[in-house]
Amino acid sequence: MDLVIVESPTKAKTLSRFLGGGYVVMATMGHIKDLPKSTLGIDVKNNFKPDYVPVVKRESTISDLVKEAKKAKKVFLASDPDREGEAIASHAKEILGKRANVFRISFHEITKEAVEEAIATPRDIDKNLVDAQTGRRVLDRLVGYELSPLLWKKVRRGLSAGRVQSVAVRLIIEKEREIKAFKKDEYWEIFCDVKRKEGKKENFTVQLVQEEVKNGNKADEIAGQLTKSDYRVSDVKKREVVKNSYPPFTTSTMSQAGARLFGWSAKRTMRAAQKLYEEGLITYHRTDSFNISAAAVTKTRELIKKTYGEKYLPESAKFYKTTSKVAQEAHEAIRPTNLNEKAEIAPDENKLYDLIFRRFVACQMTAGIYDETIIDVTAGKYLLRASGQIMKFDGWRKLFPISPTSGVGSDSPEVNVLPEVNKDEPLQLIEVNPVQKFTEPPPRFNEASLIKMLEKLGIGRPSTYAPIISTIQIRNYVEKDEGKFSPTLVGVAVNDFLVKNFPEELEYQFTAEMEGDLDNIATGEKKWEDTIKKFWGPFAKKVKIVTKEGKRVKIETEKLGKKCSDCKGGELVIRIGRFGKFISCSKFPDCKHTEKYLEKIGVKCPECEKGSLPRAERGDVIIKKSGKGRKFFGCSRYPDCKWASWRSPKSEEK
Numbered sequence: 001m002d003l004v005i006v007e008s009p010t011k012a013k014t015l016s017r018f019l020g021g022g023y024v025v026m027a028t029m030g031h032i033k034d035l036p037k038s039t040l041g042i043d044v045k046n047n048f049k050p051d052y053v054p055v056v057k058r059e060s061t062i063s064d065l066v067k068e069a070k071k072a073k074k075v076f077l078a079s080d081p082d083r084e085g086e087a088i089a090s091h092a093k094e095i096l097g098k099r100a101n102v103f104r105i106s107f108h109e110i111t112k113e114a115v116e117e118a119i120a121t122p123r124d125i126d127k128n129l130v131d132a133q134t135g136r137r138v139l140d141r142l143v144g145y146e147l148s149p150l151l152w153k154k155v156r157r158g159l160s161a162g163r164v165q166s167v168a169v170r171l172i173i174e175k176e177r178e179i180k181a182f183k184k185d186e187y188w189e190i191f192c193d194v195k196r197k198e199g200k201k202e203n204f205t206v207q208l209v210q211e212e213v214k215n216g217n218k219a220d221e222i223a224g225q226l227t228k229s230d231y232r233v234s235d236v237k238k239r240e241v242v243k244n245s246y247p248p249f250t251t252s253t254m255s256q257a258g259a260r261l262f263g264w265s266a267k268r269t270m271r272a273a274q275k276l277y278e279e280g281l282i283t284y285h286r287t288d289s290f291n292i293s294a295a296a297v298t299k300t301r302e303l304i305k306k307t308y309g310e311k312y313l314p315e316s317a318k319f320y321k322t323t324s325k326v327a328q329e330a331h332e333a334i335r336p337t338n339l340n341e342k343a344e345i346a347p348d349e350n351k352l353y354d355l356i357f358r359r360f361v362a363c364q365m366t367a368g369i370y371d372e373t374i375i376d377v378t379a380g381k382y383l384l385r386a387s388g389q390i391m392k393f394d395g396w397r398k399l400f401p402i403s404p405t406s407g408v409g410s411d412s413p414e415v416n417v418l419p420e421v422n423k424d425e426p427l428q429l430i431e432v433n434p435v436q437k438f439t440e441p442p443p444r445f446n447e448a449s450l451i452k453m454l455e456k457l458g459i460g461r462p463s464t465y466a467p468i469i470s471t472i473q474i475r476n477y478v479e480k481d482e483g484k485f486s487p488t489l490v491g492v493a494v495n496d497f498l499v500k501n502f503p504e505e506l507e508y509q510f511t512a513e514m515e516g517d518l519d520n521i522a523t524g525e526k527k528w529e530d531t532i533k534k535f536w537g538p539f540a541k542k543v544k545i546v547t548k549e550g551k552r553v554k555i556e557t558e559k560l561g562k563k564c565s566d567c568k569g570g571e572l573v574i575r576i577g578r579f580g581k582f583i584s585c586s587k588f589p590d591c592k593h594t595e596k597y598l599e600k601i602g603v604k605c606p607e608c609e610k611g612s613l614p615r616a617e618r619g620d621v622i623i624k625k626s627g628k629g630r631k632f633f634g635c636s637r638y639p640d641c642k643w644a645s646w647r648s649p650k651s652e653e654k
Contacts, residue, residue, distance in 0.1 A: 003072035005065065005092055007079050010278040011110065015078070018112040018280075024072070026065060028079070032058045033091035035137065040145050042138055048532045050138055052091065062095055074101045076119060081106040081331070082286055083136070083522060084463060086129035093125060109337045110280035132521040135528030139163060139514070142536060143505075146543045147498070154546075155493055155553045160475060164460055166498055167511045168468050169477045171453060172445055173487045173495050182441035187212075188219040189437060192384055193430040194231055194377065202419035203430065206377045206384035219434040222382070229380035231427040241370040241389065245396035247290045247320040248333035248360045251462035252455045254285070257355060259448035263483060265630075266447050266466040272348040273334070279345065280337060282356055286462040287331040288455075290320035296335055300364045303339050308398060312365050320363070335360040358399040365396035373418050377427060388418040444484035458512035473630070476576050480631060490576045493555040501546045505539065557586065567591040598636050599623040605635040607643035621649055 004025045006012050012025040019025065033052040035041035043049040054062055069075050077092055079085035089104050096102055103122035107114040140163055147161035190208040195201050208226075213219050249257070251270075258269030273285035297317045304313045320333075336342075336357050345353065369392045377384045391397070421427075445453070447469060454460045460468055472478050477491030487495070499506050514535070520526040557573035560583065564570040570587035574597060583595040600620045608618035619637035624644075626632060633648055635641040 001072055002074045002076065003068050004076045004078050005089075007085070007088060008278055010275065014110050014278055014280045015115060018110075018115050024068060026068060027061075028065070028088060028092060029058060029061055031055060031084075031088055031091070032062055032065075032095060035141055040141065042141060044142075044536070047529050048138055048142075048536070050134060054095070065092070066096060069096045069099070069102075072101070074103060075099065076122065077102065077104045077125075078106070078115075078118070080286070081108055081284055082463060083129050083133040086126050087133040087137075090125050090130045108332050109283045110277065111337050114337075128522055128524040131528045132518050135521050135531055136518055138528070138532055139518075139535065142532070143539075146540070147502075150543060150547055150550075151494060151497070153552075154550050155497055156490070156555060159490070159494060161494065161498060162471065163505075163514070164464065164511060165468050165471050165475075165477075166495070167459055167506060167508060168450065168454065169472050169487065169491050169495050170499065170506055171450065171508075172472075172478050172485045173492055175442065175445055176487055179441045179444065184438040184441070185214070187214055187437055187439065188216065189213070189435045190219060190222060190226070191433045191435065192226060192231075192377075192379070193433070194427040195430055196419060196421060197426050197428050200419065204375075204386055204418055206375070206386045208382060209385045210383050213434075216434075216436065219436075223432045223434045226379050226382060226432050227429070229382070229429075231377055231379045231429055233375060233421050233423055233425045233427065234378045234383070235374075235376040236421060236423055237374040237376075239372050240392070241372045243368045243370065243395075245318070245362050245365055245367065246359065248292060248335055248363050249356060250288050250290065250333060251286050252288065252451055252465065254334055254352075254356070255451050255465055256448040257359075258352065259446060259451075259483075261355070262351065265469065266451060267470050268348070269352065270466040272352045275349050276345070276353055276356075279343060279349075281342065281345070281349075281353060282337060283332045283335050285334055287334060288322070288462050289331045290322045290333050291331065292319060292333055292335065296332075297364060299339055300361055303361065304365055308365070311393075312395065312398060314364070314366050318364050333360075362396040362399045365398065366393075368395040368397045369393040375418060375421060379429075386418055390417065444486060446483045446485065450485065457508045458515055459508065461515065488576055489556045489558070493553050497550075497553045501550050502539075502542060505542075559586075564591060564593050566593040600636070601633070601648060603649055605637065605641060605643050606649050607641055608635060608637065619643075 002023050004012075004015060004019065004023055006015060006025065006027050007030055009027045009029075012027045016023070016025045032055055034055050035050060036053050039051075041051045041053075043051065075096065077089035079088040079092075085106070093102050093104075104125050105118040105122050107118045143163040144160060148159065151159040151161055190213065192206050192208075193203060194206060195203045208222070211222065213222060247253075254273065255266040255269050258264040258272075259266065262269075264272075270285065273282065276282045277285050294317075297319070301313060301317060334356055336353070339357075339361070342353065370389045371392050372389050373387065375386045377386070391402075394401075443449070450469065451465050454465065454468070472491075473480060475491075476488055477494060478485045478487050504510050514531075517526055517531045518528075521528045521531060555575075557575060560572040560574065562572045564572055564585040564587070567585060567587055567590070570585035570591050570593070572583050572595070573586050574581055575584050576582075581597040581599065583597050585591040585593040598620070600622055603621040604615070605619035605621055611618070619635035619641050621633050622636050624632055624634045630646075632644060632646050634644040638644075
C-alpha cells in the first residue's frame with residue numbers, strides 16, 4: 001500500500017477515484033508547519049533562521065500521517081505545484097522523519113493520466129521554491145511584527161500593516177485624491193442628422209471633428225453656420241477589420257472577468273476555481289503563464305472542427321506568448337482538463353467552468369471579420385464624420401456573442417449601420433444637435449481594475465491577489481460600495497503615516513523589485529537570506545528612528561452635529577473599529593459613551609413591509625459587516641426581524 005499526501009480533502013477524494021485500492025490518499029488540511037503566532041519566530045541574529053513549528057490545529061492530522069507513513073511502501077507528497085505547495089511538501093517530509101521511501105510528485109491537472117505520469121516520474125523537493133516561500137514568509141513576518149506595534153503607538157491600537165497590502169491601499173487612496181482634485185471642464189459635441197437626396201433616402205448621423213468646442217456660445221455659433229451650410233460626402237473609406245481571439249485565462253484575467261461579468265470578489269472566483277481544480281475539471285488555477293500543452297490544443301481543434309465546421313478552424317494551431325517577465329512557463333494557462341466531460345457541480349463552479357471552457361476553445365478559433373466604413377462629410381468649412389462596423393463573420397465570437405456580459409470585451413458588432421453613399425454625393429440636413437458634456441473624473445478602482453494595476457506594477461503574484469483585496473477590507477482600510485473601492489479615514493491615516501516615514505518601502509517600484517527578488521530565489525539566482533539581509537538593515541534602523549521621533553497621527557472623525565448625552569460637552573462622532581463603524585463621544589477617552597452606528601440606505605426592510613406594523617415602526621435597511629469584513633444588508637430591528645441579504649434592495653418609494 002502506498003500513501004499519497006495532498007492539501008485538501010476534495011483533492012484527496014478526486015485522487016482516490018483515479019488511483020484505486022493500492023493507494024491511501026490523505027490531506028494535510030493546508031500548512032502543517034508555520035511560524036509561531038505568539039512570538040516573532042525568526043532568529044534575526046542567526047541569518048534570519050525561521051522557527052517553524054507544527055500548527056496546533058493540525059496535531060491530530062500530523063499524528064495520522066506519521067502513523068500511515070510507517071505502514072506505507074512509498075510516500076508521495078502531491079501538494080500543489082507552486083511555492084506554497086512545495087513548502088507544504090517540505091514540511092511534511094520533515095515531520096515524517098528520515099525515510100528513503102518519501103518522494104515529491106507534482107502535476108498541473110488532476111487527471112488519471114497526469115497523476116499516473118507523476119507517480120512514475122517522482123522528483124526531489126525543489127529547494128529553490130521552498131526558499132522563495134520561506135523568504136516571502138520571513139519578510140512578511142518581519143514587516144508585520146515591526147510596523148504593527150509602531151502603528152499602535154503612533155496611530156491607534158489594533159492596527160496592522162503588510163508589505164504588499166499597504167501598497168494596495170496606497171493605490172486606492174491616491175486614486176481617491178486624484179478624483180477629489182479633479183475639476184470638470186465643459187465641452188460640446190455637435191451631431192448632424194442627414195439623409196441622401198437621391199435613391200434610397202436613408203438617414204444617418206455625422207459628428208463634428210477637428211474642432212474643439214468649449215462653451216455654449218461657440219456651440220451655438222457653429223450650429224448656426226451648420227444649419228445654413230450645404231452638405232457633401234468628401235470621402236468614403238472601407239476596410240476589412242480582423243479581430244483575433246483573446247488568450248486563455250491566467251489567474252489575473254480570470255479574476256478580472258469574475259469581477260466584471262459576475263460581480264464576484266477575487267476571493268469568490270478563486271474559491272470556485274480551487275474547487276474546479278480539485279475536482280479535476282481545470283488545470284492549476286494559480287498561474288501567470290499563457291502556455292498551453294500541444295495535446296490540449298490538438299483535442300480542442302478536433303472539437304472545433306466537429307462542432308462548428310472547418311471555417312471556424314485556423315490553418316494552424318494558436319500559441320500565445322506570455323508577456324510577464326516573471327511568469328512561470330512550466331505552468332499552463334487555465335483550461336479544461338477534459339473537453340467532453342463535466343461532472344455535476346455547484347452553481348458558482350458551473351458558471352466559472354463555462355467561462356473557462358468557452359475562453360479556451362475560442363482561443364483556438366478563427367478571427368472575427370468586420371466591414372468597417374468611415375464617411376467624411378463637409379459642411380462649409382467644417383468636417384463631420386460617421387463610422388460603423390458590421391460583423392461579416394463571427395469566428396470565435398460564435399462562443400462569445402457581443403453583449404455587455406460576453407466576457408471578452410465591449411465592442412459592438414454594429415456600432416453604427418451606415419448607408420451606401422458615394423464620394424461627392426450631396427446630402428440633405430435634417431437637424432443639428434449640439435450636446436453639452438463635461439469631462440469625467442477617473443473612475444475608482446473595482447476589483448478587476450485593481451488586480452490589473454497590481455499586475456501591471458509587478459506587485460503580488462497569482463496566489464496573492466485575492467488575499468490582498470480581502471485583507472485590506474477586513475482591516476477596514478478601504479470600503480467597497482457598489483463594487484468600487486474608497487479609503488476609510490483609518491486607511492488614510494495609516495497610509496499617510498507609512499508613506500511619510502517609510503517612503504522607500506511604500507514605493508511601487510521597491511515592492512515590485514522585492515517581488516522580483518523572490519522570483520529570482522525561486523529560480524536559484526539569489527539566496528533568500530541575502531535578500532532579507534539587504535532589506536532588514538535599513539528597515540530596522542528606520543523603525544527605531546520613527547519609534548523615537550515619529551509624530552503621532554490623529555485619525556479624522558466624521559461629526560454628526562449632536563451633543564453627547566452623557567457628558568453634555570462632547571460631540572458625537574463616527575469612528576471605525578474592528579467590526580466597522582460606531583458612534584462615540586469626541587472627548588474619548590475621558591467620556592466613554594458609545595452607540596451603534598446604523599448606516600441607512602433610505603429603504604424600508606422588505607420583510608417588515610410585508611407585516612402589519614405601522615410604517616413608522618418598520619425597520620430600515622442598514623449596511624452591516626460580516627466577521628470577515630464583507631458588507632451585507634440587514635434590518636435595523638434585528639433580532640426582532642432577521643432579514644438579511646448580500647444584495648441591496650431597491651426602493652419602491654418615489
